[in-house]
Amino acid sequence: MVKNTLNREIPEPYADQYGVYGGEFANIKPYDEHARHINPVKPDHSKLVASIHDAIVATGLKDGMTISFHHHFREGDYVMNMVLAEIAKMGIKNLSIAPSSIANVHEPLIEHIKNGVVTNITSSGLRDKVGAAISSGIMKNPVVIRSHGGRARAIARGDIHIDVAFLGAPSSDEYGNINGTKGKATCGSLGYAMIDAKYADQVVAITDSLMPYPNTPISIPQTDVDYVVQVDAIGDPTGIAKGATRFTKNPKELKIAEYAAEVITKSAYFKNGFSFQTGTGGSSLAVARFLRQAMLDQDIKASFALGGINNSMVELLKEGLVEKIIDVQDFDHPSAVSLGENADHYEIDANMYASPLSKGAVINQLDIAILSALEI
Amino acid sequence: MVKNTLNREIPEPYADQYGVYGGEFANIKPYDEHARHINPVKPDHSKLVASIHDAIVATGLKDGMTISFHHHFREGDYVMNMVLAEIAKMGIKNLSIAPSSIANVHEPLIEHIKNGVVTNITSSGLRDKVGAAISSGIMKNPVVIRSHGGRARAIARGDIHIDVAFLGAPSSDEYGNINGTKGKATCGSLGYAMIDAKYADQVVAITDSLMPYPNTPISIPQTDVDYVVQVDAIGDPTGIAKGATRFTKNPKELKIAEYAAEVITKSAYFKNGFSFQTGTGGSSLAVARFLRQAMLDQDIKASFALGGINNSMVELLKEGLVEKIIDVQDFDHPSAVSLGENADHYEIDANMYASPLSKGAVINQLDIAILSALEI
Numbered sequence: 001m002v003k004n005t006l007n008r009e010i011p012e013p014y015a016d017q018y019g020v021y022g023g024e025f026a027n028i029k030p031y032d033e034h035a036r037h038i039n040p041v042k043p044d045h046s047k048l049v050a051s052i053h054d055a056i057v058a059t060g061l062k063d064g065m066t067i068s069f070h071h072h073f074r075e076g077d078y079v080m081n082m083v084l085a086e087i088a089k090m091g092i093k094n095l096s097i098a099p100s101s102i103a104n105v106h107e108p109l110i111e112h113i114k115n116g117v118v119t120n121i122t123s124s125g126l127r128d129k130v131g132a133a134i135s136s137g138i139m140k141n142p143v144v145i146r147s148h149g150g151r152a153r154a155i156a157r158g159d160i161h162i163d164v165a166f167l168g169a170p171s172s173d174e175y176g177n178i179n180g181t182k183g184k185a186t187c188g189s190l191g192y193a194m195i196d197a198k199y200a201d202q203v204v205a206i207t208d209s210l211m212p213y214p215n216t217p218i219s220i221p222q223t224d225v226d227y228v229v230q231v232d233a234i235g236d237p238t239g240i241a242k243g244a245t246r247f248t249k250n251p252k253e254l255k256i257a258e259y260a261a262e263v264i265t266k267s268a269y270f271k272n273g274f275s276f277q278t279g280t281g282g283s284s285l286a287v288a289r290f291l292r293q294a295m296l297d298q299d300i301k302a303s304f305a306l307g308g309i310n311n312s313m314v315e316l317l318k319e320g321l322v323e324k325i326i327d328v329q330d331f332d333h334p335s336a337v338s339l340g341e342n343a344d345h346y347e348i349d350a351n352m353y354a355s356p357l358s359k360g361a362v363i364n365q366l367d368i369a370i371l372s373a374l375e376i
Numbered sequence: 377m378v379k380n381t382l383n384r385e386i387p388e389p390y391a392d393q394y395g396v397y398g399g400e401f402a403n404i405k406p407y408d409e410h411a412r413h414i415n416p417v418k419p420d421h422s423k424l425v426a427s428i429h430d431a432i433v434a435t436g437l438k439d440g441m442t443i444s445f446h447h448h449f450r451e452g453d454y455v456m457n458m459v460l461a462e463i464a465k466m467g468i469k470n471l472s473i474a475p476s477s478i479a480n481v482h483e484p485l486i487e488h489i490k491n492g493v494v495t496n497i498t499s500s501g502l503r504d505k506v507g508a509a510i511s512s513g514i515m516k517n518p519v520v521i522r523s524h525g526g527r528a529r530a531i532a533r534g535d536i537h538i539d540v541a542f543l544g545a546p547s548s549d550e551y552g553n554i555n556g557t558k559g560k561a562t563c564g565s566l567g568y569a570m571i572d573a574k575y576a577d578q579v580v581a582i583t584d585s586l587m588p589y590p591n592t593p594i595s596i597p598q599t600d601v602d603y604v605v606q607v608d609a610i611g612d613p614t615g616i617a618k619g620a621t622r623f624t625k626n627p628k629e630l631k632i633a634e635y636a637a638e639v640i641t642k643s644a645y646f647k648n649g650f651s652f653q654t655g656t657g658g659s660s661l662a663v664a665r666f667l668r669q670a671m672l673d674q675d676i677k678a679s680f681a682l683g684g685i686n687n688s689m690v691e692l693l694k695e696g697l698v699e700k701i702i703d704v705q706d707f708d709h710p711s712a713v714s715l716g717e718n719a720d721h722y723e724i725d726a727n728m729y730a731s732p733l734s735k736g737a738v739i740n741q742l743d744i745a746i747l748s749a750l751e752i
Contacts, residue, residue: 028416035411040404041736216722223727223734346592351599358599360417
């Protein structure tokens with residue numbers, strides 16, 4: 001056992017592999033950014049491939065590699081299941097997966113773990129059935145959970161080296177210009193996916209809405225994409241606002257939100273130009289609704305809201321109570337629509353959102369963050 | 377002497393240092409992207425420094441390093457002269473400069489070369505007095521000229537390693553979120569500067585319009601900026617549309633433009649969904665004006681115009697004759713305004729514009745390019 005600076009004992013194999021906590025700034029040191037391996041695309045080369053199978057073949061994916069996915073569709077995601085099913089069929093084994101989160105919809109992952117297709121997982125979230133199955137001991141290697149900002153940090157520094165990112169693209173042209181605000185299944189911001197696209201050696205865009213060239217706005221540019229695949233459907237947009245991102249009507253959750261809003265409005269931070277963020281969870285997301293009345297009563301406006309954006313924050317933007325929304329992810333459909341329509345609703349990537357090893361993340365400028373916790 | 381594949385003789389020292397031409401695709405090979413050295417910014421750290429002098433001190437700039445500048449202000453640029461004057465005063469010598477172009481306004485560079493402050497130059501343009509002085513033999517080392525796309529390629533592959541980029545920012549907040557469409561001296565697209573910001577180890581934003589946080593839209597994000605300096609003026613926006621980017625009334629240039637437009641409209645490429653680009657030079661930029669009538673007469677619309685954007689192209693966008701403008705640089709004030717106002721006028725970086733080692737540049741999708749040449 002190794003003791004960290006908080007006097008907690010950490011088993012030696014993990015201490016060796018990941019280090020132990022040594023204080024808030026112990027690892028904030030200069031470093032060389034991860035360099036991706038680029039296969040230049042020549043003129044007249046088409047990036048369009050006929051199927052997910054063909055895309056996997058084209059990338060040369062093989063046993064032991066690391067692949068990634070984004071979770072912007074949350075409980076409505078079809079992409080991870082489609083890709084892993086094809087990989088399993090092709091007999092590729094021993095993969096590490098590094099999605100930005102894992103939801104209940106990814107239950108088929110349990111079989112892929114049991115069959116040895118997936119043997120390592122690093123993620124930011126891990127919910128419900130998949131989480132329970134892993135807790136029951138189906139994996140040999142421990143799962144590495146990092147915060148969203150910590151995942152961006154790990155990718156930027158090369159601690160996570162993504163060989164192939166398979167990215168659901170609500171809309172893309174044939175050359176890989178992607179956004180999340182147009183197409184059949186919009187998810188709004190692609191903030192987590194942008195990081196995978198930027199640092200992965202190879203990127204496969206999987207879309208159900210192929211647009212004429214050039215597709216704009218460009219959240220992920222053609223210079224970050226190697227292959228484009230068209231499929232029937234990449235996700236169910238109604239799945240975004242399920243589970244942890246639901247619009248709560250639960251009286252207990254609303255009461256907690258009301259109390260949290262009261263703590264904020266009675267604090268010294270509640271003044272003109274303040275900024276705030278709300279995380280997932282019914283109570284947490286409901287806080288913005290309670291802040292509104294206090295802002296109107298006291299004539300206070302926020303300079304920006306950060307998130308994890310839901311419709312309550314969009315309403316504050318429309319009312320002029322929030323000047324700008326800085327958006328790494330959308331939690332419901334109205335927020336995704338707002339991102340496409342309102343120039344003051346601005347998309348950023350996960351590195352800018354919260355990486356502690358960036359040249360300064362937005363969270364460093366944030367006054368108030370409301371996060372949900374199961375236990376305190 | 378070494379012979380290249382075109383049977384031209386290249387002096388051996390240069391052949392050794394830069395290689396010789398071996399065919400169109402001889403150097404289009406997989407490679408590891410350049411990795412910048414990042415100094416993470418901790419919470420509560422301010423990026424704001426009091427002067428250009430203090431910024432130079434903060435970066436630790438020393439003899440022999442490489443610094444860069446962008447040329448989006450063209451003949452109206454104040455930044456390169458201000459920074460080099462301060463560097464000269466501080467006694468730093470033997471610098472390599474890697475601006476995206478050098479204009480007549482940079483005449484003071486001649487003295488910096490003679491005094492040994494600047495001993496190496498790589499650029500994409502080199503005009504008038506500075507060009508003439510260098511041709512007369514004031515430099516020991518040869519100047520390396522690369523195309524705009526070739527410069528982006530060289531930076532992305534690490535052939536040009538920028539230690540410090542000094543970037544004129546028409547508007548920036550204190551944390552380095554920059555755009556070129558707001559502020560006292562707007563230049564529109566920051567396409568060339570975006571590459572410097574992305575790959576340089578350190579980036580100094582020099583602005584005369586400090587905005588409240590967060591400044592949007594974000595052409596260069598806070599995650600690419602180390603220091604922010606406020607000065608009285610960074611440039612004269614009226615200088616953008618001088619010289620090579622003038623709106624010509626010269627009858628000879630207009631005649632050439634008319635002929636060029638005729639070649640285009642009578643070619644097989646002139647059909648619905650075609651795309652075109654016009655480079656600098658009076659004739660070249662005037663071609664769009666002559667294309668317009670043929671497009672109206674034959675009911676033909678372009679899918680996109682690429683550039684190097686001027687007001688003639690913006691007028692085509694407004695008329696619906698061009699669906700989108702893809703913009704790496706603006707050649708006049710109306711184009712800069714359009715970029716800020718029209719969602720179909722879209723900003724891209726120089727890598728996406730034209731790098732032959734990217735995952736596919738926009739020029740690969742381009743039907744027609746009109747370039748000016750002094751001799752053919």
